Amino acid sequence: MNMLKAKPLKPINRNIIVKMDDRETETTGGIHLPEQSQITHTWGDVVAVSDQCEDFEVGDRAYVPLHVGTHMRIDRHDDVIIVDERKVLMREAAAQ
Numbered sequence: 001m002n003m004l005k006a007k008p009l010k011p012i013n014r015n016i017i018v019k020m021d022d023r024e025t026e027t028t029g030g031i032h033l034p035e036q037s038q039i040t041h042t043w044g045d046v047v048a049v050s051d052q053c054e055d056f057e058v059g060d061r062a063y064v065p066l067h068v069g070t071h072m073r074i075d076r077h078d079d080v081i082i083v084d085e086r087k088v089l090m091r092e093a094a095a096q
Contacts, residue, residue, distance in 0.1 A: 059094030
């Protein structure tokens with residue numbers, strides 16, 4: 001058992017952290033896609049926001065353009081992007 005617990009990340013400035021949706025590894029017809037052909041989804045869930053963030057809340061969905069932000073892998077499972085909220089193209093508000 002790992003005794004080190006990861007502290008929650010808190011973005012600064014107007015940044016948000018978005019947990020990206022999983023990549024599709026198969027077509028709807030069942031054909032396996034090689035890694036180079038896998039579609040990188042640009043939709044994800046907002047998991048953290050900075051205190052200066054004006055447009056997003058935790059739980060919102062965000063559409064992040066490809067090649068924007070800083071990509072990270074947390075706990076070897078979750079792909080996240082740290083991105084300035086002004087670079088996000090679309091927002092889907094969390095259900096109230």
